[in-house]
Amino acid sequence: DLTFSFTNIIHQMNKCPITFLYGENGMFDRKKLFSHADYIFYVIKELSNSSNATFKRATYKDPSEFVIEGMNIRNIVIGWTTQKYDLGSTHDNGIPATVTEPLVTIDIVWLVPKAEQISNMNAFVKVFNYNVWIAVGVTLICTWLTWFLIISWKGKFTFDKLGLAFINVWSLTICGCIAQFPRSFALRITLLSYLIYVIHIQCALTSNMATILTTPRYDFQISNLEELAESGLPIYIIKSLQETQFNLNDTNHKLYTQLQKQLRPVSLSKLQKAFSRKIDVHQIRDNSMTGAYTIRLALLPDHFFAPTLNSLLNKIEESGIAVKMKNDFENEYFPKNVSKEENDEELTLPHLAFIFIFLGLGLSIACVVFCLEHVVHKFL
Structure with a gap:
């Protein structure tokens, strides 16, 4: 030849x-x-x-x-x-x-729904995970009961002493101080131990409080192909792209097979129409299953x-x-945003609204209790 x-x-x-x-x-x-x-x-x-x-x-x-x-x-x-x-x-x-x-050569980009933004109250709660919050609550209760037992050991167990112990421990937790320094050596040891603990917890809680309240935070976000496959969401793809990038019909790769089942081929015009309105999406750049385009x-x-x-x-x-x-x-x-040095954003009323709402609820409950006590004391 x-x-x-x-x-x-x-x-x-x-x-x-x-x-x-x-x-x-x-x-x-x-x-x-x-x-x-x-x-x-x-x-x-x-x-x-x-x-x-x-x-x-x-x-x-x-x-x-x-x-x-x-x-x-x-x-x-x-x-x-x-x-x-x-x-x-x-x-x-x-x-x-x-x-x-x-x-x-173009990376394959998977667009997934962007997670919903969580409120500032939830953002504050998520400073610690739930295990830490449980540990903080248990520590508060244990210290309160220990304080109560020490001041009541030689006397009677009364609700007044129980309330006094709670106020002292709560004052230490929030302010790091109490109205009167205890005379009992056992209480001094308790106070010193709890005060050291409170200082570290408060530092961890408040060190980045402004950042937590001013930076948007979101619920669980699909961030990789494994999570996308587990979600079961339909994956819309241009038919020609499916033919070139997802052209393996017989494969033992579990993730590839699952993603292939979720594919929904559509025309380019239909996809463009879907993106004609503003949609908040999260991008996943991953060529592992398809190779680059x-x-x-x-x-x-x-x-x-x-x-x-x-x-x-x-x-x-x-x-x-x-x-x-x-x-x-x-x-x-696609003009890229010029990276600028980010200054700390000042805290505004919307950032701290949940604190004022919490205070308002507390004062309202206190007023209702005061009125009930006044009525009970006057007529009963």
Whole structure:
């Protein structure tokens, strides 16, 4: 069998056309939504300029037109593909092609519902986990009862002493002080031990109180693919993306199989309509199950222009031009927020509203109890 290949790089095309062929109503007709579409156009234009060719673009309805347009050896027709085979002669959708190394590599982003923001009261409670709060409560009760037993040991057990013990322990807990220093050595040891404990607990509780109350906090957030699979939520995906990234039907990978069952293929227009309104979402960037989404340029098999195309792609990649241009196009489409030094936000009334509500409830209950006591004392 006789085989031959082209190895020479063409530097002078004498204004011959280089045609970029792509499907109708695809991403190249929606460049406002796809930054990498402009980047691909930029690469092919640079290819045309470097070889003194003329850049043209054309669309097709049927992928077979790629073969028909390129059958004439004088035509240089470049297409694009997302298939993931190695460099060389292969096929995409049944059409023979010689593909390049990936021109664009895009992470797969999974968008999941953003967790609901919790109130400041719940945020305050979540400073410690529940085990710590239980330990704090048990410690308060044990210290209160110990104080009560010590002051009542040589006398009678009365509710007055029980209340006095609680007020002293509560005063130590909140203020770190009591009205009268105890004379009993046992009470002094109790006071000293509890005071050291309270100082450390208060430091842990109040050291970042302003940050806790001013920084939004959220309930449980799905943050990885394992949690997404466990949630059972439907995963809406563009059909073409499903065909290229989720194309394994027989797999023993449990997570992959579960995610595949949750897929719901939809059209691009339907997905765009869903995102026409503002939606709070959380992003999960993970290529472990699918591999990254890659875009490659394609020529007909063993095309004479393949060495020239690969040579240019290697040059712009090795020189760093590719990285710079990708970043420029991405920044143009998706401006990144300039990181600024964050100053501590001052506490406002909404941040502390739950404290005033708690105080109001306490004063209301105290007034009701006072009125009831007054009525009982007057009429009974």
